[in-house]
Amino acid sequence: MGNAKKGPVAQDHDHDHQHQAVPSDVALRVKALESLLVEKGLVDRAALDAVVDSYEKKIGPRNGARVVARAWVDPAYKKRLLADPTAAIAELGYSGGQGEDMVVLENSPKIHNLVVCTLCSCYPWPVLGLPPVWYKSAPYRSRAVIDPRGVLREFGLDLPEDVEVRVWDSTAEIRYLVLPERPAGTEHLREESLAALVTRDSMIGVTKVSPPQAGGRA
Amino acid sequence: MNGVHDMGGMHGMGAVAPEKDEPVFHEEWEARVYALTRVVRAGAGRWNIDAGRYEIERLPPAEYLRMSYYERWAARLRIQIVKMGLVTQAEIDNGSPAGRSARSTPLLTAAMVPAMVARRISTKRDVRVRATFKPGQRVRARNIHPTGHTRLPRYARGRLGTIIADRGVFVFPDTNAEFLGEKPQHLYSVRFTARELWGDRASRRDFVYLDMWDDYLERV
Numbered sequence: 001m002g003n004a005k006k007g008p009v010a011q012d013h014d015h016d017h018q019h020q021a022v023p024s025d026v027a028l029r030v031k032a033l034e035s036l037l038v039e040k041g042l043v044d045r046a047a048l049d050a051v052v053d054s055y056e057k058k059i060g061p062r063n064g065a066r067v068v069a070r071a072w073v074d075p076a077y078k079k080r081l082l083a084d085p086t087a088a089i090a091e092l093g094y095s096g097g098q099g100e101d102m103v104v105l106e107n108s109p110k111i112h113n114l115v116v117c118t119l120c121s122c123y124p125w126p127v128l129g130l131p132p133v134w135y136k137s138a139p140y141r142s143r144a145v146i147d148p149r150g151v152l153r154e155f156g157l158d159l160p161e162d163v164e165v166r167v168w169d170s171t172a173e174i175r176y177l178v179l180p181e182r183p184a185g186t187e188h189l190r191e192e193s194l195a196a197l198v199t200r201d202s203m204i205g206v207t208k209v210s211p212p213q214a215g216g217r218a
Numbered sequence: 219m220n221g222v223h224d225m226g227g228m229h230g231m232g233a234v235a236p237e238k239d240e241p242v243f244h245e246e247w248e249a250r251v252y253a254l255t256r257v258v259r260a261g262a263g264r265w266n267i268d269a270g271r272y273e274i275e276r277l278p279p280a281e282y283l284r285m286s287y288y289e290r291w292a293a294r295l296r297i298q299i300v301k302m303g304l305v306t307q308a309e310i311d312n313g314s315p316a317g318r319s320a321r322s323t324p325l326l327t328a329a330m331v332p333a334m335v336a337r338r339i340s341t342k343r344d345v346r347v348r349a350t351f352k353p354g355q356r357v358r359a360r361n362i363h364p365t366g367h368t369r370l371p372r373y374a375r376g377r378l379g380t381i382i383a384d385r386g387v388f389v390f391p392d393t394n395a396e397f398l399g400e401k402p403q404h405l406y407s408v409r410f411t412a413r414e415l416w417g418d419r420a421s422r423r424d425f426v427y428l429d430m431w432d433d434y435l436e437r438v
Contacts, residue, residue, distance in 0.1 A: 027245065
């Protein structure tokens with residue numbers, strides 16, 4: 001049981017999680033549950049595969065990155081995105097479960113927005129996909145509201161004291177997307193190249209978007 | 219309920235541990251639990267998002283903290299499919315169906331998955347309900363400790379904040395989680411200063427915003 005529950009923490013391996021030679025207890029129990037539901041005719045394995053495929057391959061942070069890049073290059077789109085986020089995001093083809101009622105939070109040199117769900121794991125699936133383990137973990141959920149600057153420093157972002165920090169606790173069905181600042185030195189870049197710079201973490205608000213030459217995680 | 223899930227402001231949970239190039243699912247079984255849960259929810263009745271959260275909140279506290287995220291989902295799934303009447307506890311324990319009455323059509327077919335994933339299940343309701351508060355107004359979060367489901371975190375109870383937006387009328391989780399009705403009411407974005415929530419050591423420039431229903435708030 002131990003392997004599965006320990007959050008992956010290794011920093012210097014390509015491959016953090018530990019492979020198990022023998023299936024864990026939880027893996028066996030889930031397999032038994034799936035078989036039971038299939039035998040009862042309730043569940044079609046192909047439907048399960050299709051759900052997994054959707055969230056592994058189609059619905060993820062590249063969607064949100066395209067929204068951000070469009071807002072950076074198209075002022076009219078940005079205006080719509082801030083005024084009616086759900087509709088503006090749907091214009092690019094992204095909508096669905098856990099993105100029904102969106103709010104977009106614009107970062108600026110003086111205001112930094114950060115999103116958390118202290119009570120569970122609320123996260124805007126259509127634009128960011130399923131949340132990373134750290135977002136759902138006790139350390140982030142407990143600390144983001146009481147020590148946001150400390151959490152941001154752990155992500156490598158040390159904000160000056162005069163920057164206002166706004167933490168958004170997703171306590172209802174409103175889902176939040178942070179619109180990060182466009183990095184300096186990207187004036188020449190087209191929308192697609194800009195989208196490649198936008199990280200998942202910058203859209204949660206735990207990092208900024210790095211300019212291309214800074215070697216930020218893209 | 220004052221459960222361990224209500225983590226905002228707790229100490230001792232350690233450092234945040236981001237993982238480089240994290241996969242969507244770390245193990246095959248996590249993907250299966252996720253997909254099983256989505257399929258069962260979409261295809262079976264008597265389900266709503268608040269009831270699902272409430273089920274996880276009622277896991278024994280020590281278990282909740284020990285379990286990984288998808289272990290909690292697996293535990294919830296086992297509880298819910300019994301409550302929904304899809305399987306019996308005996309069938310889960312034995313690992314095989316009791317009768318011969320297998321369904322001829324599954325809850326959801328692969329062809330239905332794209333529509334299921336794209337479906338918007340908004341909890342916003344187009345009904346006329348009076349808004350008790352207006353943007354700009356000072357409010358106090360009620361000091362309530364319901365034993366059932368609530369989305370009012372402990373750290374905000376009794377604290378003073380300011381309404382910054384009226385998000386419209388939404389289903390009220392506290393009743394919906396127990397199938398006691400949607401009780402739709404206005405939902406507001408409420409801004410609290412970090413100092414109001416955490417005391418004088420907090421930065422003057424930090425703020426926490428919560429989404430709060432009418433029933434969570436009182437006049438100042």
